[in-house]
Amino acid sequence: MKKLAYKERIAGRLTLVTSGIILVVFGIIYLVANYTVVSNIDRELGLETDKHKDQIFLVNGDIRFLHMDEWQEMEHSQIQLNPIFIEIVDLEGKSMDRSPNLRENHLSFSPEKSEQKEAVTLKIGASEVRQMQIPLFNEGKHEGYLLLAKSFEDSRELLNNLRNVLLILYPGILLSLFLTMRYLAGKSIEPIQEIIRKTNQITQSNLNERVPVAEPNDEIGQLTRSINELLERLESALNREKQFTSDASHELRTPLSVLRGTLEVLIRKPRTSEEYVEKIKASFASIDRMSATIDQLLALAREEKGKNLIKEELELITFLEEITDQSAKDLHRKISFRCESGVPVFVKANEKSLQMILSNLIQNAVKYSGTQSEILVKTGLQEGLPYIEICDEGMGISPEHLEKIFDPFFREKEVVDRSIAGTGLGLAIVKKLALESGIKISVSSKKGKGSVFRLDFPLS
Structure with a gap:
């Protein structure tokens, strides 16, 4: 099965999420419309019940009207645009009188709904109505019930039309939304496609080329x-x-x-x-x-190769004393050691790796210093962190070459001219070992006055 393009997957996901949101919005629209229509009808029924409850009385089973002309008004006699249906029943629910527009039909009687003045939607023949009923009293005595209803046909037609419109619009909106999202997603990934096109053109022969930055902040x-x-x-x-x-x-x-x-x-x-x-x-x-x-x-x-070195705790003072003494014997030079800490200095390091670093630095110091100059190795703590310094009084390094001395085979022209033996690889090895051990190496130097190589150890 062929995988969809990225822009189509984006468009599909966005459309799926948006379709759910639209569905919820359409549902809310329909519910709000339904609630508004029903509330308006119930309010009109409430007004009608309030108007008639004080005009209709039951006296010993007989109906009395305060204003007979209002009872016989046109809206109670004919089925018209918004007819009002009225029926009077006794305590048993038997019809005592009803409006002529009901014809042979009767309203639904439910005594339990009278106290709550609650409206319900029901059928009268083939018509749908919204009905409300209230109790009738005469001198505090419960005599019967007044049932009022209003046609719900037009409202139902309105709600059905709204529902049908929303159902028809929904797939159309989803389709147009997907096509729009697909187009916008395609436009959005054009910079990525340009990056892909440009990077595909970059090979070993033109590795100096770069991808243009269109919008630097996004x-x-x-x-x-x-x-x-x-x-x-x-x-x-x-x-x-x-x-x-x-x-x-x-x-x-x-x-x-x-x-x-x-x-x-x-x-x-x-x-x-x-x-x-x-x-x-x-x-x-x-x-x-x-x-x-x-x-x-x-x-x-x-x-x-970047192999992981096994680190162990070393006490620097004793370790450096042994290396200094051994180097002095091997190189036949005066190499001094000085500790600037009043407490033991412990570090986490690989012993062989650190020994190789120090051996290379001490050999370099001896190589580029006069036979009578002293080499000093010192250690201590600065702001709680251990350090080692290898100091010499040799020929020094030019400022412009300080960053290059750790490159493989790099040697200053002055060193080559003096025919000082070396391969230019010692400091490159030192740099690699220091990086592998997490040791920061730095150098300061003055031409003709000597150099100081410093090793800063991380907190153990």
Whole structure:
């Protein structure tokens, strides 16, 4: 079964809901009209009963009229547009007198309705009437009943016509409503169709294009902005991927070219043993550089998988003292530790992940600092939140490069010119690990005066 178009589903749902509302409204209209018509007739019957109850008396079973001429007036004698039917009955309900316009018919007698002065709708022969009855008293003695009725034929015809009109209008209104809703729904989703058309045109080759925002403040505008933001993230990720691939190829191609050139030089002619040793050492250096690059690439790829790290509670002071001492021994540099908190500092973190972050930051600090400069690792609490800072007095980072240093393979030109060893992947790994661990990493630096890398931990 073919699924209906979205605009038709919208139109169908709106029409279904509106049809119920219209049905209720039509019902209310009919009930109000019925109530108004019946109330008007009952009011007229009430006026008639009030007029006649003081003019008709039963005296020892005989009927007396205060104004005989009103009893014999035309509306009681003939069946006309709005005739009034009157009948007088005794306590047993036997007819004592009636208006000539009743002919051979009698009004319905119900003693229980007399006290309430309640009107009812009933049939007199082939005609429908609205009837009311009241008790007749003579000197406080209950002598009989006065029954009055008014024709309900015209009112019934009016109500039936109203009902038929509403029943005829109802399907017509529903059909026109569905077609209108369908048209309006189609117009309403035109911006969405335009978004679909535009996004279908965007491919990898033109990922820089964006969907035009027609109405920025409505839901369609919000959807358009969300799609554009998604496209920006995709474009940025694709560009980073391209740059990463290019940089990785370059980093691996360079030592391979050096290694190939060195080996070609070796086989051109016989060399002395010293020359062989020198070229082999150069080859080993190229191999070591490629190995380091590959190891860093593998580490970065593992972190990009976004695996969930198991976190455990760590006491930072003891943890950092051990890392600082071990790094000082391994790197043969003076690395100091300072705690700026008078109480133990606890964090929730993955121990191996945090160790790798700190090792990379400390190695960077040593690499880009003079041999006599001191590296300082410190921890403490700021506004109740733990932090770690790695401070150096090295060459510093240019302000325009502070946001780029965490990009894979990024290295400042000055660093490359000085032939400082490195792959440009260490800080990228640090950034990935920090994000995975929920640690905020920031850096402040002054060119020629050193840098401070700061790790801020979330509340445990």
